[in-house]
């Protein structure tokens with residue numbers, strides 16, 4: 001199979017590349033390296049079935065040509081991470097909405113009809129007042145104190161774009177709503193919590209918890225995420241509609257900090273930092289995120305292989321060896 005990945009040098013994109021190379025597929029990625037890291041994909045360069053193209057999805061001239069020979073496209077390129085979303089709101093619309101539109105237009109024109117997996121996000125659930133995050137529930141987006149509104153709506157717009165193009169052009173599009181993926185190559189630079197905790201615990205400095213840490217999240221190892229995406233892509237019954245992808249094991253951020261300290265055997269303490277200090281006055285914290293996975297389970301044979309403890313142990317091991325080799329990156 002010919003696989004084309006936008007944002008392929010990023011966290012999830014690079015795992016998709018690795019997964020498909022391991023399965024014997026040809027993989028081409030495009031990435032502008034805005035948050036992605038070339039080192040994420042350097043090991044693949046020795047594989048003749050792999051190619052890296054540096055480019056912006058809005059302007060890259062090779063896009064049409066690459067789509068014309070692709071069997072499956074994963075669209076992962078986006079402005080992501082709380083810090084980047086808060087600091088570069090215009091880029092969110094430019095890349096996430098216009099970039100997706102450009103990609104969809106080219107796919108609609110392509111004679112080979114490649115299948116598309118378009119990454120949506122649990123952020124589309126906005127500030128709903130239920131713990132039962134099912135795909136069909138009514139969505140709530142307060143306008144005030146909701147600094148992530150632009151990102152959430154860009155991802156919801158992506159779903160609408162995908163549905164519209166799917167209907168108008170008969171395109172095959174899977175729309176996973178991704179819930180907090182974690183694992184190797186995730187950067188702590190853009191607001192992701194687990195890589196930050198891992199570094200802090202290993203350095204013996206306090207783990208910074210925003211608010212009182214009672215907000216919960218459900219973390220899915222990225223190596224599970226990519227399997228779920230592949231399975232979803234393989235079942236036409238799941239195309240054209242959003243499907244939650246994640247892990248329903250829920251944990252508070254305070255308990256996550258404690259768990260990392262414990263697994264690391266670290267002497268670090270926990271420091272509570274007001275949300276405003278980390279994210280500004282109008283942030284509006286989301287208190288809970290736990291996916292209902294019934295639809296994914298109905299459509300696929302997906303099973304998680306990674307527990308949170310195993311992921312944390314793996315990340316600690318990797319970070320320690322990076323520190324030992326003097327190559328630790330954020």
Ligand SMILES: NC(=O)c1ccc[n+]([C@@H]2O[C@H](COP(=O)([O-])OP(=O)(O)OC[C@H]3O[C@@H](n4cnc5c(N)ncnc54)[C@H](O)[C@@H]3O)[C@@H](O)[C@H]2O)c1
Pocket residue numbers: 006007008009010011012013030031032033034035036037055056057058075076077078079080095099119120121122177178179180181182
């Ligand atoms: N990581 C998660 O927990 C999570 C959760 C929900 C949704 N998602 C979605 O999954 C996708 C991948 O996220 P990720 O966590 O791997 O983030 P990431 O930042 O690691 O990956 C995004 C990649 O896109 C690239 N990129 C950004 N703008 C680009 C542009 N204009 N042209 C070309 N490349 C560009 C970046 O350099 C980066 O490599 C995103 O669409 C994101 O919205 C991720």
